[in-house]
Amino acid sequence: MNHPQRLLHITDFHLGNNQGDCLASVDCDASLIRVINALKNECCDGLLVTGDIAHYGAESAYRRLQSYLSDISVPVYMLAGNHDDMASMQSVFGDLEKELVLGDWQLILLDSNESQCDYGQLSADELSFLETTLQSNQARHSLIALHHPPVDIGSAWMDAMQLKNKQAFFDIIDRFDSPRTVIWGHIHQEFDQQRKAVRLLSSPSTCSQFLPRSAQHQLDRKGPGYRWLELNTDGSVDSGVIRVD
Ligand SMILES: [Fe+2]
Numbered sequence: 638m639n640h641p642q643r644l645l646h647i648t649d650f651h652l653g654n655n656q657g658d659c660l661a662s663v664d665c666d667a668s669l670i671r672v673i674n675a676l677k678n679e680c681c682d683g684l685l686v687t688g689d690i691a692h693y694g695a696e697s698a699y700r701r702l703q704s705y706l707s708d709i710s711v712p713v714y715m716l717a718g719n720h721d722d723m724a725s726m727q728s729v730f731g732d733l734e735k736e737l738v739l740g741d742w743q744l745i746l747l748d749s750n751e752s753q754c755d756y757g758q759l760s761a762d763e764l765s766f767l768e769t770t771l772q773s774n775q776a777r778h779s780l781i782a783l784h785h786p787p788v789d790i791g792s793a794w795m796d797a798m799q800l801k802n803k804q805a806f807f808d809i810i811d812r813f814d815s816p817r818t819v820i821w822g823h824i825h826q827e828f829d830q831q832r833k834a835v836r837l838l839s840s841p842s843t844c845s846q847f848l849p850r851s852a853q854h855q856l857d858r859k860g861p862g863y864r865w866l867e868l869n870t871d872g873s874v875d876s877g878v879i880r881v882d
Contacts, residue, residue, distance in 0.1 A: 644865070719798075748760075820864075
């Protein structure tokens with residue numbers, strides 16, 4: 638019998654070209670290291686990274702991440718955000734996995750990036766991949782990860798950068814019973830809502846935070862953090878956010 642799967646969600650590191658580079662006065666490397674050190678105290682089955690690893694897509698940033706994760710013994714699942722460069726990312730981490738079985742769950746990782754854009758868009762190939770993958774594994778519960786939010790979060794400036802073709806995304810999700818959770822990065826804040834049978838989640842960045850429900854870009858003074866997810870065998874999900882500092 639399978640046991641629940643415990644994942645830790647870390648996202649939006651925004652590592653600069655050099656160690657010590659700052660974003661909104663936060664040293665992104667130092668802040669990420671603090672978060673990684675905090676989550677090392679937790680037992681888990683894997684880490685999930687939902688993009689914006691490197692602020693400028695530099696290969697040097699991915700190499701630094703690789704070294705920061707070097708003593709993490711569980712698998713790290715990752716996808717790219719709008720700030721990432723897929724070629725640089727792959728040169729360090731190889732081809733990124735897009736579909737995994739985790740006990741009674743399947744994890745689907747989607748690329749929601751539209752070239753040179755801050756907003757998201759799932760290509761026809763990605764939508765087709767989502768549909769085919771859900772179709773072929775209906776006995777498992779599904780956790781679907783992407784970088785861009787597929788719903789309004791109540792911040793006008795950020796909602797302008799959400800997933801543009803979210804309706805096409807949910808049209809597929811709604812055709813299946815297996816999707817239980819959708820999780821994303823990009824918004825640098827905690828988010829937890831329910832849409833029909835699907836729980837919608839996002840998490841703090843490991844660097845600077847955006848103030849929820851602000852019409853324009855505004856920083857939040859909350860500390861960096863990560864999210865834990867307990868994927869239960871009955872398809873339910875327990876989850877919470879841990880702030881560091
Ligand atoms: Fe982003």
